[in-house]
Amino acid sequence: MASMSVKHAIAAAKKLRSLQERFNPGGSDIYPALMGDEAITALIPSGNPLSVHILMFTRALREQGTDEQYEKFGRRADNNEIIGTFAQTELGHGTYLRGLEARADYDRGTEEFVLNTPKLSSYKWWPGGLGQTCNYCIFVAQLYIDNEAKGMAMFVVQIRDEETHMPLPGVHVGEIGKKMGLNGVNNGFLGLKDYRVPRLNMLMRHQQVLPDGRFVKSPVSQVSYFPMVFVRCMVARQNSNYLAQAATIATRYSVIRRQSPIEEGQPEPKILEHLTQQMKVIPEIVTAVVYRLAAANLQNMYNETAEAVYRKDFSRLPELHALACILKVATSYDSTYGIERLRQACGGHGYLTAGNLGNIFAMAAPACTYEGENSVLYLQVGKILMKNWSQVLAGRELMPSMAYISECSKMTSFPQWTGSWECLLKAIQYACVGSIRLAFQSYNARVQSAQSQTAAVNYSGLELTKAAELHGRSYVAGNFYQQIVNSPNKHQRSPQFQKVLENMLELHLIQIFFRHLGDILRFIRITEDEISALQRRLEEVLKELRPDAVAITDAFDFNDKILSSALGCYDGNVYERLFEAALKHPLNRKSVPDFFEAHLKPFMKENADNAKKSKL
Numbered sequence: 098m099a100s101m102s103v104k105h106a107i108a109a110a111k112k113l114r115s116l117q118e119r120f121n122p123g124g125s126d127i128y129p130a131l132m133g134d135e136a137i138t139a140l141i142p143s144g145n146p147l148s149v150h151i152l153m154f155t156r157a158l159r160e161q162g163t164d165e166q167y168e169k170f171g172r173r174a175d176n177n178e179i180i181g182t183f184a185q186t187e188l189g190h191g192t193y194l195r196g197l198e199a200r201a202d203y204d205r206g207t208e209e210f211v212l213n214t215p216k217l218s219s220y221k222w223w224p225g226g227l228g229q230t231c232n233y234c235i236f237v238a239q240l241y242i243d244n245e246a247k248g249m250a251m252f253v254v255q256i257r258d259e260e261t262h263m264p265l266p267g268v269h270v271g272e273i274g275k276k277m278g279l280n281g282v283n284n285g286f287l288g289l290k291d292y293r294v295p296r297l298n299m300l301m302r303h304q305q306v307l308p309d310g311r312f313v314k315s316p317v318s319q320v321s322y323f324p325m326v327f328v329r330c331m332v333a334r335q336n337s338n339y340l341a342q343a344a345t346i347a348t349r350y351s352v353i354r355r356q357s358p359i360e361e362g363q364p365e366p367k368i369l370e371h372l373t374q375q376m377k378v379i380p381e382i383v384t385a386v387v388y389r390l391a392a393a394n395l396q397n398m399y400n401e402t403a404e405a406v407y408r409k410d411f412s413r414l415p416e417l418h419a420l421a422c423i424l425k426v427a428t429s430y431d432s433t434y435g436i437e438r439l440r441q442a443c444g445g446h447g448y449l450t451a452g453n454l455g456n457i458f459a460m461a462a463p464a465c466t467y468e469g470e471n472s473v474l475y476l477q478v479g480k481i482l483m484k485n486w487s488q489v490l491a492g493r494e495l496m497p498s499m500a501y502i503s504e505c506s507k508m509t510s511f512p513q514w515t516g517s518w519e520c521l522l523k524a525i526q527y528a529c530v531g532s533i534r535l536a537f538q539s540y541n542a543r544v545q546s547a548q549s550q551t552a553a554v555n556y557s558g559l560e561l562t563k564a565a566e567l568h569g570r571s572y573v574a575g576n577f578y579q580q581i582v583n584s585p586n587k588h589q590r591s592p593q594f595q596k597v598l599e600n601m602l603e604l605h606l607i608q609i610f611f612r613h614l615g616d617i618l619r620f621i622r623i624t625e626d627e628i629s630a631l632q633r634r635l636e637e638v639l640k641e642l643r644p645d646a647v648a649i650t651d652a653f654d655f656n657d658k659i660l661s662s663a664l665g666c667y668d669g670n671v672y673e674r675l676f677e678a679a680l681k682h683p684l685n686r687k688s689v690p691d692f693f694e695a696h697l698k699p700f701m702k703e704n705a706d707n708a709k710k711s712k713l
């Protein structure tokens with residue numbers, strides 16, 4: 098599997114190079130285009146062992162290294178002359194970066210760093226491609242000068258000989274073992290013992306160690322986290338893709354599969370005629386569209402911020418960090434939940450490997466963990482919301498993506514309920530601000546009672562994560578509303594197309610309303626009649642979108658090779674393809690399986706003999 102994945106990954110890398118020549122060398126705006134060509138995902142269903150090389154190793158060299166360091170290492174990496182990974186997580190630490198144990202001690206006598214993973218728990222553990230594929234890595238370590246800790250730093254480390262691929266002296270490297278999925282990625286471990294690298298192997302665009310050992314601190318320490326921000330933006334796009342693939346498969350299957358008459362005596366309908374099936378499938382189609390649009394927005398913001406950071410303007414980093422966290426979490430949670438819901442919507446055949454829904458789930462699910470575990474990132478956003486609420490109380494402006502918080506904070510009560518889209522959106526935002534206010538009261542009371550900020554964050558954690566989740570809902574729903582209702586190119590859309598988009602907006606807003614009804618009712622009075630009216634509208638809009646479901650998923654434009662699913666094939670010949678896949682199973686090569694003579698027959702005979710004896 099690993100060699101097949103590497104073979105396909107090399108093919109994909111060549112494609113990426115040709116795209117880079119067309120777009121711009123190493124530009125971040127090529128990745129969505131690349132992912133628009135899902136061949137990357139389909140060709141490598143067991144995961145791409147070069148993903149981290151492309152997404153993190155090459156970018157870290159470009160963004161964290163000096164121009165000279167880019168010339169020395171980055172150009173070769175961009176040209177795939179060397180293959181690297183991003184080695185930050187350790188066996189003992191992943192989330193708490195300040196607890197990382199790998200260390201880099203500066204030796205001013207030789208102008209080198211001595212790299213060590215002092216304990217087993219200090220071993221780098223998880224980096225993609227580290228096990229077998231990479232010959233370099235970005236090694237993230239705590240920097241020490243004269244045994245004084247200076248914080249985290251990144252080092253370019255060669256781990257294997259470029260000719261023989263043998264691990265270099267002082268390097269202990271290998272594969273960490275089988276996973277739930279992505280088993281073509283060869284995630285690896287790395288131990289270093291007194292491994293020396295020249296001073297200029299420390300990436301020094303933002304912080305420097307001078308030959309005499311003087312340390313020049315970064316103006317903004319968080320800029321060293323930038324490689325993670327980029328991947329969080331990519332995850333938002335990639336996981337919306339996984340959900341779109343699963344939605345396409347389940348939709349196509351749901352208009353092929355017939356089961357259970359709706360009226361006695363009538364023929365069995367397509368299962369998508371069942372309202373409950375519509376409720377399983379159609380909202381996931383819409384969620385995939387909603388997140389694809391939100392991820393595109395985030396990608397633009399990333400590109401703008403990356404250019405600003407290059408000019409040493411770090412002002413937009415905090416907002417990008419907050420949005421990258423919230424979208425990475427929301428997209429990975431909702432896509433993972435959605436793919437499983439779509440699998441269940443396909444009955445038993447959804448559980449077959451030939452349906453590919455299990456593999457899509459296995460590709461999507463780890464995004465809830467990597468690049469920042471989701472609950473930790475929710476807490477991170479909760480902390481940022483507390484900081485911004487203090488700004489609101491001080492009457493200060495907030496970052497654009499949080500402007501609604503200021504607006505809602507000025508509302509003494511929620512206006513008359515109308516049930517309009519604007520009303521539904523405002524309800525979600527109003528509930529979010531109410532949750533922020535409650536979280537702040539708890540958090541602030543703790544800080545006032547002399548709890549440390551980190552302890553107050555921990556003990557207010559449930560309210561902070563709730564506020565963060567509702568902030569994510571508010572941002573995503575607000576973005577979707579703007580794209581459908583206020584988009585500058587709205588007049589270029591046909592009325593029919595605009596109507597489909599508005600139905601999708603109606604469904605998204607009502608679905609989010611019902612998902613957070615408890616949170617909303619805490620702050621807004623809504624009558625039973627008003628809620629029942631929304632229930633009717635939900636049923637109505639599912640019926641309205643039913644005829645468009647196949648067309649919308651066809652518009653995702655996944656070809657059969659990419660979906661790799663007997664249930665979601667374009668020609669709809671599901672049963673033929675399921676049977677064809679079954680006949681290919683190795684167990685069907687012989688009529689009598691080998692285990693019959695060896696195990697089954699003796700077992701049955703022994704039981705028969707025992708039965709006879711017991712009768713005597």
Ligand SMILES: CCCCCCCCCC/C=C\CCCCCCCCCC(=O)SCCNC(=O)CCNC(=O)[C@H](O)C(C)(C)COP(=O)(O)OP(=O)(O)OC[C@H]1O[C@@H](n2cnc3c(N)ncnc32)[C@H](O)[C@@H]1OP(=O)(O)O
Nearest residue numbers: 109110147148151192194319322331332335418467468469
């Ligand atoms: C060959 C062809 C292939 C083609 C490839 C392309 C094809 C693409 C297809 C696939 C695309 C996408 C799929 C993705 C596949 C990728 C594969 C998996 C990769 C996984 C890699 C990893 O997992 S790398 C390791 C990730 N690890 C983490 O994320 C660690 C998580 N922990 C943290 O981030 C931090 O510890 C923390 C944020 C939780 C806490 O930060 P800190 O310790 O500093 O403490 P504070 O919370 O107090 O923060 C201090 C201040 O810093 C601010 N802050 C924190 N983080 C950031 C940030 N990132 N940016 C900016 N600012 C930040 C924080 O807000 C505090 O600010 P103040 O309050 O103002 O002080």
Ligand SMILES: Cc1cc2nc3c(=O)[nH]c(=O)nc-3n(C[C@H](O)[C@H](O)[C@H](O)COP(=O)(O)OP(=O)(O)OC[C@H]3O[C@@H](n4cnc5c(N)ncnc54)[C@H](O)[C@@H]3O)c2cc1C
Nearest residue numbers: 149183184185186190191192223224225463467468469470
């Ligand atoms: C498929 C895959 C690919 C990966 N690729 C890479 C890679 O290329 N490079 C790399 O460096 N790493 C990589 N990782 C590692 C990944 O970044 C870490 O797994 C992730 O950061 C979580 O850290 P951890 O696994 O050590 O969990 P921990 O940090 O030990 O967290 C475990 C659990 O503890 C809880 N927890 C932790 N901290 C807190 C907190 N502050 N508050 C509340 N609860 C908390 C959470 O429930 C969390 O799930 C990869 C992981 C996976 C699964």
